[in-house]
Amino acid sequence: MAVVFFLPWVAATEELRIADMRLIPYERGRLPGELLGIPQAAFDGVLGNYGDRGIGSHPAQPIDEAALIIWDEDTPRLDASDAKIQERLVQGSYLAFSALAQRKFCSTSEYYNADTLQVVAQRFDVGTPARSCMTTRRRDGNTQNMLAGSGGLKFVRPYHVDNRTRISLDAPLLVALLKLPDGELKERIDEAIVSYLRANTDASSMDERSELILMRVAIDTLLVVPHDKAAFRRAINEHFDELPNSPTWYKGNLDESWWCKHWDNNVSRPLDAWVHDFSAARNAAAHSPGTGTGHKGSIWSRHNHLIFSAWLLPLIIKKLLVQARLYEFTDEDKVARAGFEVFLAHDLLEFTDEHENKVWWQIAESELFRPLFAEQLRRVCE
Numbered sequence: 001m002a003v004v005f006f007l008p009w010v011a012a013t014e015e016l017r018i019a020d021m022r023l024i025p026y027e028r029g030r031l032p033g034e035l036l037g038i039p040q041a042a043f044d045g046v047l048g049n050y051g052d053r054g055i056g057s058h059p060a061q062p063i064d065e066a067a068l069i070i071w072d073e074d075t076p077r078l079d080a081s082d083a084k085i086q087e088r089l090v091q092g093s094y095l096a097f098s099a100l101a102q103r104k105f106c107s108t109s110e111y112y113n114a115d116t117l118q119v120v121a122q123r124f125d126v127g128t129p130a131r132s133c134m135t136t137r138r139r140d141g142n143t144q145n146m147l148a149g150s151g152g153l154k155f156v157r158p159y160h161v162d163n164r165t166r167i168s169l170d171a172p173l174l175v176a177l178l179k180l181p182d183g184e185l186k187e188r189i190d191e192a193i194v195s196y197l198r199a200n201t202d203a204s205s206m207d208e209r210s211e212l213i214l215m216r217v218a219i220d221t222l223l224v225v226p227h228d229k230a231a232f233r234r235a236i237n238e239h240f241d242e243l244p245n246s247p248t249w250y251k252g253n254l255d256e257s258w259w260c261k262h263w264d265n266n267v268s269r270p271l272d273a274w275v276h277d278f279s280a281a282r283n284a285a286a287h288s289p290g291t292g293t294g295h296k297g298s299i300w301s302r303h304n305h306l307i308f309s310a311w312l313l314p315l316i317i318k319k320l321l322v323q324a325r326l327y328e329f330t331d332e333d334k335v336a337r338a339g340f341e342v343f344l345a346h347d348l349l350e351f352t353d354e355h356e357n358k359v360w361w362q363i364a365e366s367e368l369f370r371p372l373f374a375e376q377l378r379r380v381c382e
Helices: 040-047 082-100 171-178 184-198 208-223 229-239 256-262 270-286 302-323 331-345 360-381
Strands: 002-007 016-018 021-027 050-052 065-071 120-125 128-138 141-147
Touching: 002 040, 002 082, 016 171, 040 120, 040 128, 065 082, 082 120, 082 171, 082 184, 082 302, 171 302, 184 208, 184 302, 208 229, 208 270, 208 302, 229 270, 256 270, 270 302, 270 331, 302 331, 331 360
Parallel strands: none
Antiparallel strands: 002 065, 002 120, 016 021, 021 065, 120 128, 128 141
8 A cells, every 4th residue: 555644734835855855745636746656636535534623614624735745765656664654754753853943932923833743654545545544552552443435524633733834944953863873872862852742742632741751851861861860960061061161140030049049059050050940840740749759849830941941952952963973053053052041040931021022031032142143144234
């Protein structure tokens, strides 16, 4: 049987090639036309199982646009073994991660979540493409579910997935991930990306406690540290060796006095304070309410830790790829890695004033990148 890989909730406006992977626009009834021996009608049959939510009295309808993924090595009729499907789904997770690494927080037009970037691998019969079989997991193995016939949608876009998403990929990051050779580093990065994607779905079925634990697991996996605060502190300080030797405690509504009063042990810079706070938040998330751990609570809310760690983790992976000679830091990467402690001076998702037009995340991000953008503008104007 043929197998097609696609992102049902993402539209591609033009073909995009990254390494040997190609993102192909899909439009119902028009694109891609015949591709590697598969007619347009077959693609319409498979993707016709996916639909957009209805509006008002209008019922849900099959998606009009999506993005197909093909590889240079694909053969006519799109056949692939089970092992090849799993390998390509890992590459699909790299694609999703490279998009999440590029997204803009606290933005109305450049934000998306992991569920938006879901990659589907669907086997189908070209003669009856609407009849498909989905394999789902069980604790004792797996089971198969038939998607029979063309009468009605089988999957409808979830409410937390925007239907106007146009994604932007961090192409150099994706290329580096696709070049990862088999081995210990690839295993660590693959495991961390799985945890990261699960922690960034925005699905109501995934609570913030679980997301926080997953983010800590992802960082621990990348830095090869046990669940131990002292080891975590040493590892993350060694990893971010670009930070200035003389730490800067930035001015904000959570300045040095707040952090050092609360975390008075082993705090020589803002990153140390965050390690204490993140560990406390993770411990609180991992234990049932009311059991207590005998330690102080965190200053930051879970939501603050989630947005900051989601922004920080791609910078950790990028350095591991640099060390493996697969990636080269951009100017933005360098500024972010050397100056991210600015975020720790703020209650990131609190509004800056009573008008509620901005949150402190936007202020901190602007403070971090303003010198770089000013320099880039100066160069353009010369």
